Amino acid sequence: MTSSPSAQSVDQTALTTYVLGLGDDALILAQRLGEWITRAPQIEEDIALGNIALDLLGQARTLLSYAGELEGAGRGEDDLAFLRDEREFRNLQLVEIENGDFAVTMARQLIFSAYQFELYKALLTSADTTLSALAAKAVKEVDYHRDHATQWVLRLGDGTAESHDRMQAALNQVWPYVEEIFEGSDTTATLAGIAADPTALRPAWSDYVENVIAEATLTMPTPKWRSRGGRTGYHSENLGHLLPDMQNLHRSHPGATW
């Protein structure tokens, strides 16, 4: 572990890893939501998912640029997004799982945006001014993402018999990825006052999500396994399929713009 004396004894390596993790979450989920474009059930929903994806992409750009700056190796947002391989990504496994049907996407979206809302709320008071400034802007965006997912989970859960069953199946499918979100690590422990302690975000997250699930007449899943390792570069096979899609253009035509 190296720490730059100019940075008020903040562990730069830990901070880089932390920021990269948050940036990768936003980037990979933006890519997944982008896959819905032209495929959503209605054009109105197509635009809604596109808007959410673009909000996340904006957050990813800020975070990845900042991570590159902290790393100090001359890598910019594009280098980090398009030129890293699977093992170098630090995102939670939750965001890389396939879209599935619309219910799976909404289950993942409810879980993630409710977490991200608590995360950014906590980062509002971070001692790191880049993180607190990003949080101030992003918390409003994510408030809407959470509301959007909530509206759908309520309607699908408390809708027809089929929509109820499929919404329940979607929750069951996505729930094994929940534990990983709230796991503390050496990285977050080192960064007290700067990073948000994931464990501390869980009570408010649980309150919110459990209320939505109850109101939607759904049942809390009890998963038989759990994912782990996304933050240290271990991923499901899903990420391996997503990356070529996301990175191909940049790798074929480095620096392409339009």
Next chain:
Amino acid sequence: MTTPDAPASTSARKGWPLWEVFIRARRGLSHQHVGSLHAPDAAMALRNARDVYTRRGEGVSIWIVPSAAITASSPDEKDPFFDPAMDKAYRHPTFYDVPEGVSHL
């Protein structure tokens, strides 16, 4: 949900009724009709309108109205409705002299 559903008779595409969207661009202006969209109910219509019609900072307030709730004049009634107003020039405020220097009349 507490928001009202659209009447069942509303024209539907894949079962979703049509809604008319009105947006107020800023305080002091009135809501203007900007278009329509499909949504399963009023609460979702409001959110869809936010996504479809206010992406570029167009508004500060949105109204949603079920399209079926609008009573429109018919093209057949065009003559009795609108023609009688055509030759009544005295209804236009063109017979007043505007004083010099009044800029916001």
